[in-house]
Amino acid sequence: MKLGFTAKEERFRAEAAGWLQGQLSGPFRDLRGLLMQGGHAQRRRDWERALGAAGWSCIGWPEAYGGRGATLAEQVIFAEEYARAGAPGRLGYMGVELLGPTLLAFGTEAQRRRFLPPIARGEELWCQGYSEPNAGSDLASVRTRAVLEERAAGPEWVVNGQKTWTSFAQFADWAFVLCRTEEGSRGHRGLSYLLISMHQPGVTVRPIRQMTGGADFNDTFLVDARTAAENVVGATGDGWKVAMGTLSFERGVSTLAQQMSFANELRTIVSMAEANGLIHDPQIRQRLAHAHIGLRLMRYSALRMLSSAEAGKLSNEAYTYKIFWASWRKKLGVLALDVLGPQGEIAAGASYEWELLPRLFLGSRADTIYGGTSQIQRNIIAERALGLPRESRSS
Numbered sequence: 047m048k049l050g051f052t053a054k055e056e057r058f059r060a061e062a063a064g065w066l067q068g069q070l071s072g073p074f075r076d077l078r079g080l081l082m083q084g085g086h087a088q089r090r091r092d093w094e095r096a097l098g099a100a101g102w103s104c105i106g107w108p109e110a111y112g113g114r115g116a117t118l119a120e121q122v123i124f125a126e127e128y129a130r131a132g133a134p135g136r137l138g139y140m141g142v143e144l145l146g147p148t149l150l151a152f153g154t155e156a157q158r159r160r161f162l163p164p165i166a167r168g169e170e171l172w173c174q175g176y177s178e179p180n181a182g183s184d185l186a187s188v189r190t191r192a193v194l195e196e197r198a199a200g201p202e203w204v205v206n207g208q209k210t211w212t213s214f215a216q217f218a219d220w221a222f223v224l225c226r227t228e229e230g231s232r233g234h235r236g237l238s239y240l241l242i243s244m245h246q247p248g249v250t251v252r253p254i255r256q257m258t259g260g261a262d263f264n265d266t267f268l269v270d271a272r273t274a275a276e277n278v279v280g281a282t283g284d285g286w287k288v289a290m291g292t293l294s295f296e297r298g299v300s301t302l303a304q305q306m307s308f309a310n311e312l313r314t315i316v317s318m319a320e321a322n323g324l325i326h327d328p329q330i331r332q333r334l335a336h337a338h339i340g341l342r343l344m345r346y347s348a349l350r351m352l353s354s355a356e357a358g359k360l361s362n363e364a365y366t367y368k369i370f371w372a373s374w375r376k377k378l379g380v381l382a383l384d385v386l387g388p389q390g391e392i393a394a395g396a397s398y399e400w401e402l403l404p405r406l407f408l409g410s411r412a413d414t415i416y417g418g419t420s421q422i423q424r425n426i427i428a429e430r431a432l433g434l435p436r437e438s439r440s441s
């Protein structure tokens with residue numbers, strides 16, 4: 047594993063840092079420090095387009111699809127500088143980090159040429175339609191159905207069902223949706239991975255209000271929603287493999303940017319403890335030190351995970367990574383409130399106007415749920431990393 051960077055890579059760092067600093071102290075000053083959640087949709091859209099226009103949106107993708115063909119080291123550097131500059135959580139995340147890599151791995155050439163460049167330019171936003179009211183951890187229970195129908199203009203999928211917890215669906219132009227396409231099939235078999243336009247009469251999005259006061263995720267209803275026959279990724283009926291591929295990309299380079307923003311959060315807590323004197327409390331000091339150690343461990347695990355992924359292997363770090371960072375950040379949220387004291391329980395204004403630390407506390411409650419709950423992560427570690435017998439399953 048290589049932990050240092052070459053002179054050429056450091057020049058790349060200076061270029062990226064220069065651009066980010068210029069934007070975030072200039073035209074996008076208002077977006078500095080915004081987390082993943084939290085309103086400002088139009089400005090975030092503008093930010094996606096600015097990244098795209100300057101060629102900083104999807105730097106790891108091949109140039110033919112709007113990327114820069116950046117090396118892993120360059121992607122790591124950009125992720126670090128992105129977070130160091132306080133650049134905002136990305137509205138384009140689902141397209142950039144999840145669908146894009148999925149199409150590169152499983153898509154047809156026509157799908158890549160149609161869908162990747164608008165993502166890279168920040169022009170089309172995506173959402174992920176996996177979860178349903180009765181299919182979350184047990185994702186193989188999805189019931190949304192898609193049937194191929196002959197039309198004059200060519201065959202089309204007709205899709206019916208309900209998706210839930212669909213983050214950013216209200217802003218999305220397209221959704222990647224896991225559907226059952228084989229009548230009577232059960233479990234992992236007979237599912238397909240469809241790309242569906244959100245701009246059609248058959249799609250209704252209903253925001254779900256969260257305890258932060260905002261609504262980042264939604265119920266998404268599909269009633270005779272339509273998409274062209276060729277908008278299936280991978281083979282029809284083989285969508286489970288593609289869906290699992292997408293989930294594995296959640297452990298990509300963006301994890302390093304995520305860590306830098308965690309470091310910013312920890313620094314804010316330390317500053318607050320210095321300001322209110324709690325820095326002298328032995329228990330708070332212990333917890334701050336523990337948080338720092340966790341952050342360092344996360345960094346080394348992520349670098350090890352990324353370098354083994356580059357070599358085509360999935361390391362055991364990859365299995366433990368999600369549960370580690372999610373549990374760490376949940377504890378950080380509690381520490382933030384303990385350091386803030388009663389002030390942490392008072393909202394300064396309307397939704398999304400909470401200070402960073404109360405938002406950190408509330409947002410971190412979801413970290414051990416999305417992208418696979420901690421219980422599910424433990425099952426994965428038991429089965430795949432430790433080789434224990436599989437949990438009994440009904441289907």
Ligand SMILES: Cc1cc2nc3c(=O)[nH]c(=O)nc-3n(C[C@H](O)[C@H](O)[C@H](O)COP(=O)(O)OP(=O)(O)OC[C@H]3O[C@@H](n4cnc5c(N)ncnc54)[C@H](O)[C@@H]3O)c2cc1C
Nearest residue numbers: 174175176177182183184211212213412415416417419421
């Ligand atoms: C902030 C946020 C954003 C999200 N965004 C999206 C999105 O964009 N698109 C999308 O499709 N989904 C999204 N989700 C949904 C997310 O993927 C699910 O919440 C998650 O998979 C858990 O499913 P569930 O909520 O149905 O809980 P359930 O699966 O019903 O689980 C309930 C509890 O039972 C436990 N449990 C379940 N099965 C087992 C088992 N076999 N062994 C041990 N314990 C078990 C779980 O760990 C959990 O504690 C989001 C969720 C959150 C919180």
